[in-house]
Amino acid sequence: MLGYTADKDAYLKRLRRIEGQVRGLQRMVENDEYCIDVLTQISAATKALQAVSLGLLDEHLKHCVAQAVAEGGEVAEEKIAEASAAITRLVRS
Template sequence: MGYLASMRTEAKSSVLKRLKRIEGQVRGIARMVEDDRYCIDILTQIAAVRAAMRRVEDEVLRDHVGHCVEHAIRSGDAEEQRAKIAELMEVFARAER
């Protein structure tokens, strides 16, 4: 059973841009902790990072469904289709934990 290993170029570029921004936000939070900033301000920034990570997750998921899952559907290979559905179900199950 094959799979497409890479994201589409435009999705990859967008995801990397978002992740670099998030990386900067996390470094900023570390500085806030080092500088003994107010806890609520730190928590607010942590919530912003979590929201940004959810947007990255959504974008990667959208790309996966529109690229890899679509490929499995078009292939007509029932085993590959079942594998892609099982992968998605596992990802959603892990997210619930």
């Protein structure tokens, strides 16, 4: 079982909302809406995606990483290295 499985519906709901936000951006551009207003909505969609990432990462640490650490040895080291790499990508995106 994955970390996020228990909250799957909530994550799907959030992702559908973000999909709607991106479609909304298309309508704004279609309708020649003011650049700054489009930029404001993009920042909102980016923040929503970021929040999903932080939630998934938290659950990953609690479940997948914790299980691997309990197992110990190379499995644990690899899982932590993998999580650190994901954190780096998230910080730099």
